[in-house]
Amino acid sequence: MSSGESKLVFVATSDIAGLVRGKSFPVSEWNKRSVRGVGWTPTNVQITCFDTIAESPFGSLGDLALVPDAQARFQMGDPGKALDVALGDIQSLEGEPWDFCTRSHAKRALSALHKLSGATVLSAFEHEFQLKDAPVRAGDSFGLKGFRDGQAWAEALIAELERTSCKPDTFMKEYGPSQYEITNKPAIGITSADNAVILRILTDDVLRRFGVNSSFSPILDPGSVGNGVHIHFSFVDDQTNPLTHDAADPHGMSGLTRHFIGGILKYLDQIMALLAPAEISYLRLTPHRWSAAFNNLGYRDREASVRICPVSSQDSEAIARQYNFEVRAVDAAASPYLAYAALVFAGTQGIRDSVEPPSPTQEDLSLLGQEDLAERGFHRLPQSLGDALQVMDKSEAVRSWFGDDFVNVYLDHKKQEMNKLEGLDWQEKCNLYKEVY
Ligand code: GLU
Numbered sequence: 240m241s242s243g244e245s246k247l248v249f250v251a252t253s254d255i256a257g258l259v260r261g262k263s264f265p266v267s268e269w270n271k272r273s274v275r276g277v278g279w280t281p282t283n284v285q286i287t288c289f290d291t292i293a294e295s296p297f298g299s300l301g302d303l304a305l306v307p308d309a310q311a312r313f314q315m316g317d318p319g320k321a322l323d324v325a326l327g328d329i330q331s332l333e334g335e336p337w338d339f340c341t342r343s344h345a346k347r348a349l350s351a352l353h354k355l356s357g358a359t360v361l362s363a364f365e366h367e368f369q370l371k372d373a374p375v376r377a378g379d380s381f382g383l384k385g386f387r388d389g390q391a392w393a394e395a396l397i398a399e400l401e402r403t404s405c406k407p408d409t410f411m412k413e414y415g416p417s418q419y420e421i422t423n424k425p426a427i428g429i430t431s432a433d434n435a436v437i438l439r440i441l442t443d444d445v446l447r448r449f450g451v452n453s454s455f456s457p458i459l460d461p462g463s464v465g466n467g468v469h470i471h472f473s474f475v476d477d478q479t480n481p482l483t484h485d486a487a488d489p490h491g492m493s494g495l496t497r498h499f500i501g502g503i504l505k506y507l508d509q510i511m512a513l514l515a516p517a518e519i520s521y522l523r524l525t526p527h528r529w530s531a532a533f534n535n536l537g538y539r540d541r542e543a544s545v546r547i548c549p550v551s552s553q554d555s556e557a558i559a560r561q562y563n564f565e566v567r568a569v570d571a572a573a574s575p576y577l578a579y580a581a582l583v584f585a586g587t588q589g590i591r592d593s594v595e596p597p598s599p600t601q602e603d604l605s606l607l608g609q610e611d612l613a614e615r616g617f618h619r620l621p622q623s624l625g626d627a628l629q630v631m632d633k634s635e636a637v638r639s640w641f642g643d644d645f646v647n648v649y650l651d652h653k654k655q656e657m658n659k660l661e662g663l664d665w666q667e668k669c670n671l672y673k674e675v676y
């Protein structure tokens with residue numbers, strides 16, 4: 240890729256806090272740095288989203304390399320004034336993946352899936368965001384006026400995305416106040432999670448150039464709707480043949496899909512702290528916000544944790560390619576890599592153990608009593624970050640996928656993040672997260 244006018248390359252990691260941090264080097268050193276990387280500090284992993292530092296097993300010791308990936312290199316900004324950016328992996332000085340590198344965990348999960356089943360994930364992250372401090376206009380849900388307000392920056396954003404691996408799909412004014420949704424085309428393997436990072440970076444950057452400030456925070460107003468990240472999954476084999484659909488199944492799921500979803504739903508409580516990692520995430524994950532509140536598989540139901548999506552094609556080959564399901568219990572306080580890793584590890588475990596998902600629902604589960612829910616294998620997802628962290632702490636499965644050291648560091652990280660919120664009311668907490676994400 241040409242470096243344009245840029246004199247620097249910024250190497251970026253999307254860290255445990257779900258934020259993009261990194262360092263730069265002169266573009267003339269690409270050949271050397273693409274192998275050796277730039278120096279990185281272990282304790283950086285404990286820098287929370289509020290820039291406080293959690294208890295760290297590393298203290299002031301140790302050295303790592305943040306190594307740019309040529310496949311994840313893109314330009315941000317107007318041509319001629321652009322900055323070269325490359326997403327990267329954190330490695331030991333010997334070149335091994337570091338146990339706390341989010342991108343390396345996602346790659347490991349994808350390889351585990353491929354090794355077990357021969358399947359590669361083809362996926363897309365669908366994002367919602369809101370404008371900060373925009374005046375609220377009544378009657379603007381899915382509205383043309385709100386769309387026109389955003390048209391100039393949206394078209395600039397779409398043009399910029401076109402020049403990256405994150406190919407835009409649709410853009411719209413969403414339901415909530417000053418809320419927009421942007422979707423992109425599915426991509427293979429780790430590129431899909433890279434694309435989610437790229438989309439968040441460019442949205443913030445392009446809109447700021449138009450004097451508009453965006454926030455992907457899970458929820459801006461405790462009384463309103465949240466901003467979701469819905470991850471659409473499908474599978475292909477090494478020859479890119481689709482593996483997700485089976486016309487013989489009443490809901491169209493292949494065995495691979497059924498067990499993968501079975502695994503996600505079986506382990507959902509245990510990975511919620513990785514998918515929805517902020518205290519305020521749990522305001523969003525309540526019934527009637529069209530997010531996810533129960534461990535259910537929904538057939539075309541927008542309140543299910545996992546939803547089988549509709550297909551518009553008519554012929555069987557096109558249906559097999561279009562067929563996909565989405566996981567709706569994710570938000571943008573999570574690094575796309577960690578959310579992806581957790582879901583793919585859980586899904587892979589489901590395939591390994593032939594876990595069957597519960598029957599798909601098409602009803603409002605919030606109307607059922609505890610007993611009725613339990614009889615059918617359903618329960619509310621954890622209702623606070625504290626609860627979700629406790630479940631994760633006790634999860635042998637999560638510890639086996641990510642390693643004890645990672646889980647312990649993650650728990651300490653989140654404890655420190657929550658200290659910052661002590662004594663604040665929900666709106667004050669939302670206000671803090673609004674500025675960060
Ligand atoms: N805003 C909803 C969420 O928090 C999603 C609405 C929709 O697009 O169905 O996930």
Ligand code: MG
Binds near residue numbers: 413
């Ligand atoms: Mg939406």
